[in-house]
Amino acid sequence: MNTIFAIGNTHFDPVWLWTWDEAMAGIRSTFASALARMTENPDFTYSFCCPPVFEWIREVDPAMFESIRARVAEGRWELSEGWYLQPDCNAGLGESYVRHGLYGQNYLLATFGKRAVTVFNSDSFGHPSSLPQILHKCGIRYYAFSRPDPTEQELPGPLFRWQSSDGSQVLAYRIQEGHAPDIQTSIQFFSEAIGSSPHDLMLVYGITNHGGAPTKKAIAQLASLSADATLPYHVRFGGTEDFFSAQTADALPIVTDDLITRNFGVFINNHSVKQHGRQGEYMLLQAERAAWMASSQGKEYPLAPLTKSWEDILFSQFHDIIGGACIPQAYFHARNLQGRALVTGEEILHKSLQYLTKDMQMLSSLWNLVVFNLHAAPYSGPIEAEVQWVWELDWYSGALEVFDEAGRTYPCQIIKERSNIPAFRSRIAFHADLPSLGYKVFGLRQIQGDPTPRPDPTSNSISCGCSSISINPETGAASYRDERFQLSSLLTPLALSDAGDTWAFNVDGYEAALEDFHFVSSHVLEQGDILSRIQVSYTFRNSLLELTYSLYANQPYMDCHFRVNWNESQTALKFCLPPCDDPAFLVGLPYGQSSRSFDGREYPLNEWLTTSHYMVVSESVFAYDTDAENQTVRLSILRSPIAGDLRMGDLDPNQRYDYTDQGITEGDIRLYMGTWHSGPAAAAAEAMPPIVVDEAFHEGSRGAEESWLRLEGDAALVSAVKMAEDGSSDLILRLWETRGTDASLTVAPKDCASASITLSPFEIKTLRFSGDTVRETSMLEL
Structure with a gap:
């Protein structure tokens, strides 16, 4: 006889249609209610976990926090979220999801004496297939989610084994009828479904979004069902670990797909919060490397400020924040968090570097x-x-x-x-x-x-080495040519009518393409043997667009800096890439990649996209779609829906609305010609020049050239270089095989033992160097 596990839970958004301070007051009320229900009903268990929210409670209500700790120790309060919070899973670097696990699990162990085995990530807007490896190596065995729902993506059932390209698996469950307002409705659904189910089912109940614990009425109804011996199934209170551990995993189907929602708005909304988040990630990765280099020469490693800065970036990755779904007022705090992380990282980076330069022997030069x-x-x-x-x-x-x-x-x-x-x-x-x-x-x-x-500014073309870019004097279209490749219409701007609400819940796609951008002028900025630049200006209705192309001698790529002053509403801006005759192409995922076709859908994009004709890398583009008829990839730059608009009816023509992404938006795109060997390596090179x-001039004891790390073998990317989180002097290196092949390599950090390692296709491996020893460790650095 199957069992319905009743999981008492609060789906809580620390930021959404409210600011974080309002949420803090709401979650205090929620926790007070949950604790009261535990006192009233000894069978009731509650499942909630979010480290930054726990810290709010610790600071403003220490007594409540101690009550929570006591219930956790008793086993009545389940820590069901092994990550720092419930993030968007598409816009961050792969290393960010490692840090969600690392900092989330470290917090739980330090605060409650235990780690989580489940990530309860019910509301995020899709889940890339690279996540199971990250979850598994952070000690997570189970994953619960809601989106995409069955109307968006068919799965073999709600419970399955989810597998990454390297073979890592977690047991995953798609929540059905989650947080239903009426338990009787939920029970009817589950009583019908469980008869044909080959496994138990999970009923998640409780008030959602702004907080609110499971109600007295719901608990009483479930308690009555639990005591009813006449039912053809069992009902029991429990947690996510109770449910997952009771299932027989070996008989379950394996899913290797990405789990991506069709509500595409969140992939594009609020360009600046996505871009600043990406810049913060790379700033902290560089700061960690520079700080380790300086620490090897005696400077104290700034562990605490680095950890705090990562936590600021991780909080800003909450799915509604980085998905651009919050009210405008909420972004003041989010951008301040990102700014604090960027400034702290920048200070650590440059102070570490100049700690080294002060001891270098300079050359005889001013x-x-x-x-x-x-x-x-x-x-x-x-x-x-x-x-x-x-x-x-x-x-x-x-x-x-x-x-x-x-x-x-x-x-x-x-x-x-x-x-x-x-x-x-x-x-x-x-x-x-x-x-x-x-x-x-x-x-x-x-x-x-x-x-x-100085160049002739009136020219319509630039050249550098064997490559050139020409601008059509009539249309402003840019064409590239070198000894091997010729691409026309490099990044053609396109405006689309967009009737979607914030999430694009109410539409299946964009409406008609609008009129062409009007070419205004081209202007040569630089022309030389090292680099050349040309700027092209366009207008569209009330908006201005500048594309600045840069060529470099003997490099297989060109750069484009875009700057748009966007003054449109409910209109999307895209850059169309040259047509491609490939049946499919590869796109980046966080610590992974996926093959996609020209199916016309909007997808998230993580750093890079490659075809047989070109490869695009960018820290400023987070989504794309395809024009299937013309076999064209279209990079999504911005869209301007009404902020916080969950369309329930017609818009009020007399109401003034706030629109997202109006004003100045800037970013960079790098375009490689032909097939390039590693999208992740190229993306990191673009983001970390x-x-x-x-x-x-000054005297010094250090030479004019020095290296802190030697890597023999080019099939792997070193994605993290940092000191261990336990405060020891141990070095942590994370390597990732990026090409889908077996790889053998040797890694030799300065003043540490060298290590010869092998990586299976797409494997992420974490190494811990301690003096003369080196060993493989988990992502938790254990």
């Missing part, structure tokens, strides 16, 4: 450029740097030259500085090679000759 590469692979490519001159003494005029310790000189192109004060500052571009996770010192000196001539420290 200005030295210490160029850091924070990737575990060597870098070869363009570098931009800017220096300050003592302009009152007329020290600077004419051409410049870059050189290194061995006396090698590097072609140097003077480009437009960021300020507009003549002879005050100089900005240069040059090409150089850098060691892996290290630095190289370059000197900068004046030489005889004229500076780089070399960092230049201007250093005046």
